[in-house]
Amino acid sequence: MFKKIMSLYEDSVLFSEKPLHISNQFHLFYDQSENQWLAIPKSKLTEKEFNLLQVLYQQVNIPSKPFGKWYEFLMVDGPLPTSSTDSNFRIIQFHIKGNVEQDEIESALNGFFSNEVQYIWEDSQNGCVIEEKRQISLSESELASISDTLESDFYVKISFYIGKLFPLSNQLPNQYRQEKEYFQFAKSHLSGSNTFTFEKVFPPFVAANLPNHIKEKLYKDFLEVFLDDPELYVTIKVFLESNLNASMTAKKLYIHRNTLQYRLDKFIDKTGVQLKDFYGAFTVFLACLLFQHDN
Known part of the structure; x- marks a missing residue:
């Protein structure tokens, strides 16, 4: 909830730990359920909004100090x-x-x-x-x-x-x-x-912030392949991150280049996407990032 509130008040600061000091230009509130602290500039809050936040959250008073x-x-x-x-x-x-x-x-x-x-x-x-x-x-x-x-x-x-x-x-x-x-x-x-x-x-x-209908298209074309063969996903991701360098990829994965080529051919056969084409590599890399985020 603090992230939503933060978006309403410019210059607000969210803390995952209780701050040691805070400027006297801020009100500080604590959300016990999330264990987070939110500092909101006093100038951004109306009296009504401040009173509402005091009801919803614990207001925390921390000694202020001169800041640079x-x-x-x-x-x-x-x-x-x-x-x-x-x-x-x-x-x-x-x-x-x-x-x-x-x-x-x-x-x-x-x-x-x-x-x-x-x-x-x-x-x-x-x-x-x-x-x-x-x-x-x-x-x-x-x-x-x-x-x-x-x-x-x-x-x-x-x-x-x-x-x-x-x-x-x-x-x-x-x-x-x-x-x-x-x-x-x-x-x-x-x-x-x-x-x-x-x-x-x-x-x-x-990748993490793609609209759901775009994610669904990527899932349909690529992510089922990764779910069926996680080893293939790792191989493709390392290959793309190694700038399509087969020797470097094989070295990172501790496999023979022939084994690497077999896996690359297997992926191309399953998806129909060529990896050494810029647009194909970009699309597959985006799918790899989405798979990584969701799994």
Whole structure:
């Protein structure tokens, strides 16, 4: 229910853990059945709406503290945090599974990032790093290595969503909220990776949000084949994710290339779709993502 309420009030923030602090510009409500907290800007609520929410949910009072300019800008429509409007920024979100002090995480991350980056914490497990374009140096593979290093050092799991470069403007908070939605989807539905990007998340995000009548067409043409032969599904998905490279696919699956070719031919015979055609590969990959999401 909180997600529906959140859609009604711009700049609302949903927490999966009780936040340690919150701006005094928000009302915070707790849904015991979902174990979630929703912060709604006071300016967005009428007195009648506020009273109704108090009846439906528990209002939580948390000590406020002074927040940085970036927090105010991204979370509560504050003013631009810097005068460098000719520069671009990217926001790298992170999620931590486990207990660790915020200062320890920041200190560890500073060993990889520039000391000039900005940190924002939403709660004890979720935050982000804000980088200016001239400071950017870490690639996706390097962030994956950082995740592995922090896991071994602190015995916690940390995942990253690497945002795109955006110019500093009043549109940046909305772009950040959209990337938060992608990261939330990735944490809930995608496994096997500790780093995510728009390119990785958006295709399965689209597949999960297809209208039912489109899903039914894909089920009819492909998904029954995957249900009858799960091994064939894995083979096709790895083949597509390996850029249609047979040698790489066979190596990943620990099978002979002849075995791989047999499975590919079997899929083509069953579906009538050619995999080495761009449009065929795209359609089948979409079906693979939908099958993965629903199963």
